[in-house]
Amino acid sequence: MSSSDSGGLMSSAGLVRYFDAEDRNAIRIDPKTVIAFGALFGFLVLVLRATV
């Protein structure tokens, strides 16, 4: 840490930026759902491939 205030000031995020503000209408997804869906989807495709 070079200085005590650089952490809050430098906001170089990734390519996609996320802010604190959120709309009340937005659909919220639990992070576990994302991972579970990804894993299940992968398995589904694997199983389908095995059937052919």
Added chain:
Amino acid sequence: MGWKDTAEPVLTRMPTVQRPEGHVPFKRKLGWTAGVLVLYFFLTNVYLFGLGGGQGGDVFGQFRSILAGGQGTILQLGIGPIVTASIVLQLLGGADLLGLDTQNNPRDQVLYQGLQKFLVIVMICLTGLPMVFAGSFLPASDALAVTFPGGTFGVKWLMFAQIFVGGVLILYMDEVISKWGVGSGIGLFIIAGVSQRLIGGLVSTSFIGNPQEIGIIPYWIGIVTGEVDVGPILGSGFQTLIFGQGQILALITTVMIFVVVVYAESVRVEIPLSNTRVKGARGRFPVKLIYASVLPMILVRALQANIQFLGRILNAQLGSMPAWLGVYQQSSGGVANPVGGLFYYMAPVRNPAQWMWWLGETSNAPWQIVTRVGVDLTFMVIGGAIFAIFWVETTDMGPEATAKQIHNSGMEIPGFRRNVSVIEKVLERYIPQVTVIGGALVGLLAVLANMMGTIGDVSGTGLLLTVSITYKIYEEIAEEQLMEMHPMMRQMFG
């Protein structure tokens, strides 16, 4: 104001990943990061259902190492759509066409986030559809087409659906990491891909992978034990050792890039700050040489990747293009590479064999090679500088936005009046210049590293990105641990 009101109902309803309530302990953060990483590696190994044999090579070609994902898998698109959408946003935002104030206005922030997601989904379709339907990059399985409703066409739609889901999954995996984990998902996927190739380039042996791509360590063991014959050391053997499979040059370049990036990360102009109320509380605002980070570089490369993608699609569709536009040659791996015409000059140089004409591995005339290197250099240096400026503007790191942040945190520059515009004037002396120099320098480095070759063919940009992202993650982890050990620090950081 027009487009905002029209688009608001759609953009504000884009599904988002929940934010953690309160602080996430560091161990939990690591857990989420590891979980997403495992899922990512798993998905890059799941091949598409309905994919037939005889693939026509990787669509992304040499850009695969920075765009992540895997050819023929669910994650076929990698982070390509996200990067391309980001280019569009950077250009729109940099030219101030959006009219969104992401710094102060919460409604604009919500709109910006929604627009990001919407653009990524558009790009998934724009790049996914030609990949499936044009050319033979993802051939449909004939066995399945016989029984599947809609035949080959139906199978292709089925493959597109899987690619689409994969593209959306990457977007949400990134969001999970950004909100619950360490660093950003995109950074992590780039590191994952490049590191995998680096390790492969170091240790892969002939019985694991392609016999043509023996890693540097097994190759040298082979030389020592006498299994590999490189020929006379003063003749062709010298060439093989330095430029060829001996990879001495590639090893030196790879190590050099590591050293240069870590050094450049520490080069900075520091602007002294002092607190307006608490006398004696001092700080420094660092303007780093690579102020805009190396990420804008990926935007320039993605632009080149999209041009080459267009070339491959055109080549596959038209059969033969006019010679001034592009002449393609099938390589041994089944990938069509441009060897002449406009698309040849637009293709970045990737390894020594592509430009060292005295090695006799390229059939192009020296003037053609010089033109190609010139185009690549111009593209990367000027493009790097331009995208760095846009990056600084759109991520609120510019003089105006930074001055406001410094002022709002109750700091001032000692010896100057306590005023936002005064701080801005001082910052304006450094930030724009440093941004341009840093952006151009990173572009130059990437081209040089590519020309010298890198271990595992990870490309200069891939290596630059990996080293600087890893360094950022290291900084973030260090900061995180500091806060875990001293809970008081969290209040100071906010």
